[in-house]
Amino acid sequence: MGLRLHNTLARRTEDFHPVVAGRVGIYGCGPTAYGPAHIGNFRTFVFYDLVHRYLEWKGYQVRFVMNLTDVDDKTIRAARDEGVSLGHYTQPWVDRILEEADVLGIRRFDLYPRATNYIEEMVQIVQRLLDRDLAYTTEDGSVFFDISAFPTYGRLSGRDLEKARQGERVSADEYGKEDVRDFALWKGTKPEDEKVGAAWDAPWGRGRPGWHLECSAMALAEVGETLDLHLGGEDLIFPHHEDEIAQSEGATGRTFARYWLHVKHLRVEGKKMSKSLGNFITVGDLLEEGVSPAAIRHQLLSAQYRSELNFTRAGLEASSRAVRRLVAFGERIREHPVAADAPPTSLLDLADQATEAFNRAMDDDLNSAAGMAALFIFVKRANAVLDATEALDPGERERAVRVLESLDQVLGLLELSERSHVVDASLREWVEERIRARAGARERKDWGAADRIRDELAERGIVLEDGEGGTRWKREEGVG
């Protein structure tokens, strides 16, 4: 089976073939470190994680680089307002973004380059563009890319350049471009830049890089001249990625990225969300409300990345229940009795079907919704098998467990919920003592005493489950 991806550049779904068979180089546009990332950002980053995990699951050797933008208009302004250097301002946000990514089970990528560490590379790109007459300098020391010298400009976003020119509102032309459509590669230094340390020397003048240039420099330096995959949110198609292509290909003469994947923006409770509107919720907010990370992750994966996804509390509740079902199945099958002489069941077939269906769904442009459905079909049917089976053949049980784990290598749901089940030892001891006391009461058929203990535990958020092998307990989960 082969992976197919919807390539924004081609406007259709294509077979995926990396430049070098078996190896994939990926660059994902990361966040700007000027504030907390919101849940919409994390739809994109969880998608990156899905791409990362799935390609590795398929056996590719993956190099995945996601940048952290730490110098741009917003970070400079914020650092100036707080009276600190750029690095002082951005570092805490970088830390928090990575922490929250960890919470959601986003596996660490290979590298998180920061723009300020690649100034030299950026200067080189600009120099090459100047040498090739694809860019020009202005009086204040800025450098602009000359769009008229790059015929395929507009191909990614599919826009008509002439119309764009006419429709464009001519904004305050601070840096003196020749054409409103030209974009800044380098911005001549201003006093506020100097104040926060956001100014570097370059042959044509002191200044700082344009936002688009940062990504090109980091991608070319850390992934290579031709990326297999370039990922980003849909808002980046124009102008960010369009400009990345122009400056990268202008500098190298090579195809910059073969496949461009763009994640549709998330909505929250039916409304558009964006940093500028200020209506964003963060992972931290959700955790404080008691929402489980696995529920968040589940909801973010519940729709295919190119379709609309409305992030809601009701949806989180549903996701939480769904994850619980998965976890319960995992526990159940691991504990199901085995016997060497157990008769064969359909479990092996079900396991094969699950893997096959999952693979097919994910190969079809990373359809995580269909992929998760494949897993849940397995859970449902395997549960029915367990209902009807006293004991399993050890090999069958082993196989079923392995398939569950295998699919979770990509989805990362069980992995996450297991991680959050860690409880401190003293609590554990106390709970277990209470459970023993209750067991004694139950043996005496003193139901009143037994129920009082259960209530006592419930007050501390501990839920009991009486089963065949004794009483199990767990912490009550909050919403989601």
Next chain:
RNA sequence: GGCGCCGUGGCCAAGUGGUAAGGCAGAGGACUGCAAAUCCUCUAUCCCCGGUUCGAAUCCGGGCGGCGCCUCCA
């Protein structure tokens, strides 16, 4: 105004020419001292109208409705 997306059961969401995956909720059942938890079973003809086709949720045309990008933004 330009470009583009979407409209599937109470909610979320797959399926894109061969007769509706999955999750949540709901109902029924199993289990239980009672519970909780868990498991099983059941519940749709796909916004409307017209067309193409042996056959359409799936293709075409027209409506109605929702949304995104075009500006810093994942």
